[in-house]
Amino acid sequence: MRILFVCTGNICRSPVAERYARFWADTHNAKIDSSSVGTHALVGHPIDELAAQALRELGGDPSDFEAKQLTPQLAAEADLILTMQQFHRDRVLAAAPTAMLRTFMLSEAAIIVEETEARTVKDMALARMRVPHARNSPGVADPFDQSIDTHRDIAAEIATKIATVLSALVSQAKL
Secondary structure, three states, X not given: OEEEEEEOOOOOHHXXXXXXXXXXXXXXXXXXXXXXXXXXXXXXXXXXXXXXXXXXXXOOOOOOOOOOEOOHHHHHHOOEEEEOOHHHHHHHHHHOHHHHHHEEXXXXXXXXXXXOOXXXXXXXXXXXXXOHHHHXXXXXXXXXXXXXXXXXXXXXXXXXXXXXXXXXXXHHHOO
Protein backbone atom coordinates (compact mmCIF):
# COMPACT_ATOMS: atom_id res chain seq x y z
CA MET A 1 0.00 0.00 0.00
CA ARG A 2 1.30 3.45 -0.94
CA ILE A 3 0.38 6.17 1.54
CA LEU A 4 0.92 9.87 0.91
CA PHE A 5 0.90 12.25 3.88
CA VAL A 6 0.18 15.94 3.26
CA CYS A 7 0.75 19.11 5.29
CA THR A 8 1.68 22.68 4.39
CA GLY A 9 5.47 23.06 4.20
CA ASN A 10 6.42 19.35 4.27
CA ILE A 11 8.99 19.97 7.00
CA CYS A 12 7.13 19.13 10.25
CA ARG A 13 3.92 17.10 10.33
CA SER A 14 3.90 15.13 7.09
CA PRO A 15 7.57 14.09 7.27
CA VAL A 16 7.01 12.92 10.85
CA ALA A 17 4.00 10.95 9.59
CA GLU A 18 5.93 9.53 6.62
CA ARG A 19 8.89 8.39 8.65
CA TYR A 20 6.81 7.15 11.59
CA ALA A 21 4.68 5.09 9.19
CA ARG A 22 7.90 3.54 7.83
CA PHE A 23 9.01 2.73 11.37
CA TRP A 24 5.59 1.26 12.19
CA ALA A 25 5.58 -0.82 9.00
CA ASP A 26 9.06 -2.16 9.71
CA THR A 27 8.18 -3.14 13.28
CA HIS A 28 4.93 -4.81 12.15
CA ASN A 29 6.33 -6.45 9.02
CA ALA A 30 3.75 -4.59 6.91
CA LYS A 31 4.08 -3.78 3.22
CA ILE A 32 3.60 -0.03 3.35
CA ASP A 33 5.39 2.57 1.26
CA SER A 34 4.95 6.02 2.77
CA SER A 35 5.89 9.40 1.37
CA SER A 36 4.93 13.00 2.05
CA VAL A 37 4.40 16.34 0.35
CA GLY A 38 3.39 19.88 1.16
CA THR A 39 0.69 22.04 -0.34
CA HIS A 40 3.16 24.93 -0.10
CA ALA A 41 6.33 22.90 0.34
CA LEU A 42 9.71 24.32 1.21
CA VAL A 43 11.09 22.17 -1.60
CA GLY A 44 14.46 20.61 -0.89
CA HIS A 45 14.51 21.56 2.79
CA PRO A 46 15.24 18.93 5.44
CA ILE A 47 12.82 18.06 8.18
CA ASP A 48 12.58 20.73 10.90
CA GLU A 49 15.18 20.06 13.63
CA LEU A 50 12.63 19.89 16.45
CA ALA A 51 10.31 17.66 14.40
CA ALA A 52 13.30 15.41 13.68
CA GLN A 53 14.12 15.19 17.39
CA ALA A 54 10.53 14.32 18.28
CA LEU A 55 10.45 11.70 15.51
CA ARG A 56 13.70 10.08 16.68
CA GLU A 57 12.26 9.84 20.20
CA LEU A 58 9.39 7.80 18.73
CA GLY A 59 11.76 5.49 16.86
CA GLY A 60 11.57 7.10 13.41
CA ASP A 61 14.51 8.09 11.23
CA PRO A 62 14.53 11.64 9.82
CA SER A 63 17.76 11.27 7.84
CA ASP A 64 17.98 12.15 4.15
CA PHE A 65 14.56 13.81 4.06
CA GLU A 66 13.85 16.51 1.46
CA ALA A 67 10.56 18.39 1.26
CA LYS A 68 8.47 17.90 -1.89
CA GLN A 69 5.54 19.77 -3.41
CA LEU A 70 2.13 18.16 -3.90
CA THR A 71 1.53 17.28 -7.56
CA PRO A 72 -1.42 15.61 -9.29
CA GLN A 73 0.86 12.72 -10.25
CA LEU A 74 1.98 12.04 -6.67
CA ALA A 75 -1.64 12.10 -5.53
CA ALA A 76 -2.65 9.76 -8.37
CA GLU A 77 0.03 7.24 -7.41
CA ALA A 78 -1.12 6.92 -3.78
CA ASP A 79 -3.51 4.24 -2.57
CA LEU A 80 -4.36 6.34 0.49
CA ILE A 81 -3.81 10.05 1.10
CA LEU A 82 -3.83 11.29 4.70
CA THR A 83 -3.79 15.02 5.31
CA MET A 84 -3.12 16.93 8.49
CA GLN A 85 -5.99 19.42 8.16
CA GLN A 86 -9.13 19.92 6.09
CA PHE A 87 -7.63 22.62 3.89
CA HIS A 88 -4.86 20.18 2.91
CA ARG A 89 -7.54 17.70 1.87
CA ASP A 90 -9.20 20.44 -0.16
CA ARG A 91 -5.88 21.21 -1.90
CA VAL A 92 -5.34 17.53 -2.72
CA LEU A 93 -8.80 17.30 -4.25
CA ALA A 94 -8.27 20.49 -6.24
CA ALA A 95 -5.07 18.98 -7.67
CA ALA A 96 -6.44 15.45 -8.10
CA PRO A 97 -10.27 15.27 -8.00
CA THR A 98 -10.24 11.53 -8.71
CA ALA A 99 -8.53 10.98 -5.34
CA MET A 100 -11.68 11.87 -3.39
CA LEU A 101 -12.53 8.36 -2.20
CA ARG A 102 -8.99 7.73 -0.92
CA THR A 103 -8.25 11.09 0.69
CA PHE A 104 -8.94 11.67 4.38
CA MET A 105 -7.70 13.84 7.19
CA LEU A 106 -5.55 11.66 9.43
CA SER A 107 -7.83 12.37 12.39
CA GLU A 108 -10.90 11.53 10.28
CA ALA A 109 -9.41 8.21 9.16
CA ALA A 110 -8.55 7.26 12.74
CA ILE A 111 -12.10 7.95 13.92
CA ILE A 112 -13.59 6.00 11.00
CA VAL A 113 -11.56 2.85 11.68
CA GLU A 114 -12.17 3.13 15.44
CA GLU A 115 -15.94 3.50 15.12
CA THR A 116 -16.67 1.18 12.20
CA GLU A 117 -15.55 -2.14 10.79
CA ALA A 118 -13.71 -0.37 7.94
CA ARG A 119 -10.54 -2.30 7.15
CA THR A 120 -9.81 -1.17 3.58
CA VAL A 121 -9.58 2.26 1.97
CA LYS A 122 -12.80 1.50 0.08
CA ASP A 123 -14.51 0.55 3.36
CA MET A 124 -13.28 3.81 4.88
CA ALA A 125 -14.78 5.81 2.02
CA LEU A 126 -18.12 4.02 2.40
CA ALA A 127 -18.07 4.40 6.20
CA ARG A 128 -17.42 8.14 5.97
CA MET A 129 -21.19 8.77 5.71
CA ARG A 130 -21.91 6.66 8.79
CA VAL A 131 -19.48 8.71 10.88
CA PRO A 132 -20.24 12.31 9.86
CA HIS A 133 -18.56 13.81 12.92
CA ALA A 134 -15.24 12.35 11.75
CA ARG A 135 -15.08 14.84 8.89
CA ASN A 136 -15.44 17.69 11.38
CA SER A 137 -12.72 16.36 13.66
CA PRO A 138 -9.93 18.77 14.44
CA GLY A 139 -6.91 18.37 12.27
CA VAL A 140 -3.36 17.96 13.49
CA ALA A 141 -2.08 21.37 14.60
CA ASP A 142 1.04 22.83 13.00
CA PRO A 143 4.01 22.81 15.41
CA PHE A 144 6.19 24.96 13.14
CA ASP A 145 8.19 27.52 15.13
CA GLN A 146 6.91 26.09 18.43
CA SER A 147 8.70 24.48 21.39
CA ILE A 148 10.14 20.98 21.50
CA ASP A 149 7.30 20.03 23.85
CA THR A 150 4.76 21.06 21.23
CA HIS A 151 6.63 19.06 18.59
CA ARG A 152 6.65 16.04 20.89
CA ASP A 153 2.91 16.36 21.54
CA ILE A 154 2.11 16.68 17.83
CA ALA A 155 4.45 13.81 16.88
CA ALA A 156 2.83 11.60 19.52
CA GLU A 157 -0.63 12.51 18.22
CA ILE A 158 0.44 11.68 14.66
CA ALA A 159 2.00 8.38 15.76
CA THR A 160 -1.10 7.31 17.68
CA LYS A 161 -3.41 8.08 14.76
CA ILE A 162 -1.13 6.36 12.26
CA ALA A 163 -0.96 3.26 14.45
CA THR A 164 -4.76 3.22 14.68
CA VAL A 165 -5.26 3.51 10.92
CA LEU A 166 -2.46 1.16 9.88
CA SER A 167 -3.43 -1.48 12.44
CA ALA A 168 -6.91 -1.61 10.93
CA LEU A 169 -5.72 -1.70 7.32
CA VAL A 170 -2.92 -4.19 7.93
CA SER A 171 -5.17 -6.54 9.92
CA GLN A 172 -7.33 -6.94 6.80
CA ALA A 173 -4.34 -7.40 4.50
CA LYS A 174 -3.03 -10.29 6.62
CA LEU A 175 -6.30 -12.27 6.52
